[in-house]
Amino acid sequence: MANTLRLYLTCIRNTLDAAMCLQNFPCQEVERHNKPEVELKTSPELLLNPVLICRNEAEKCLIEASINSLRISLKVKQADELENILTKKFLRFLSMRAEAFQVLRRKPVQGYDISFLITNYHCEDMQKHKLIDFIVQFMEDIDKEISELKMSMNTRGRLVATEFLKQFM
């Protein structure tokens, strides 16, 4: 089980290493504009093949690259309804503070839980291997965070229920 996680993350790391070759490319259609091409998808010659890496039926990672930007969308494993709600709320909390993360996208791509948008400017300011480390570390930590949240929620629920039902004993 842990082995597939390691293989999954290695695969994603290698693919990101290869795909994160970004350079500045001003918009071809409009003068003086500079847009992330992966978001607009106006010119097919600027886009690379999107790659979908699934670990199993529930978890997957979509990597779309272009000449000046790279979009990574993640779908996190959600075992039951409770984890579903926790994941949605937690990742929405992060996405709303996307300014602080810089590489985070405010809205996840349709069908995924969270998305990153890395542009050539990010690659110029920050080191490429550190960006990749960040993404992979994020994926590892998300699972831990969600299980921690779930456990604390269950504990709290149990305590509250015990206290509440004591009055009926």
Place this chain on the structure above:
Amino acid sequence: MAGRAQEFVEADNAEAIITRIEHKSRKIESLLKQSRPVEALKTALEGAPPKTRDERCKSATWIVVHRAIMAIKDVDGMFSSLDPEYYDILMKYLYRGLSTGDRPTCDQCLRIHEKLTEKAGLGCILRCLADTGNTV
């Protein structure tokens, strides 16, 4: 316009290609029965239709390659006997396998992907991403 002409040519060839693929899959089944999974994989990757855009041909080839990939047990041994010219096309099929989402396929593809990246390097992955003309 040239694309339109190519489509007509392919419609005729599609049937020919599909019969060729069926022929190949029979050969691969026999190779797998003789427990030669690496040969089976080589046969599967060899005639990979170069410029066909017909989805049926691509899925037919994918089914055959998938069968060969799942039959491989010893990944390191496979690389010692697989020629480097097959690395790129194998990488493309691995990504196709990873996109299916089926657990055993993904497990096997992830295992092979790690070893293949070590062998072939990041260039192999990048060629796979950049080749928008011959998708698999």
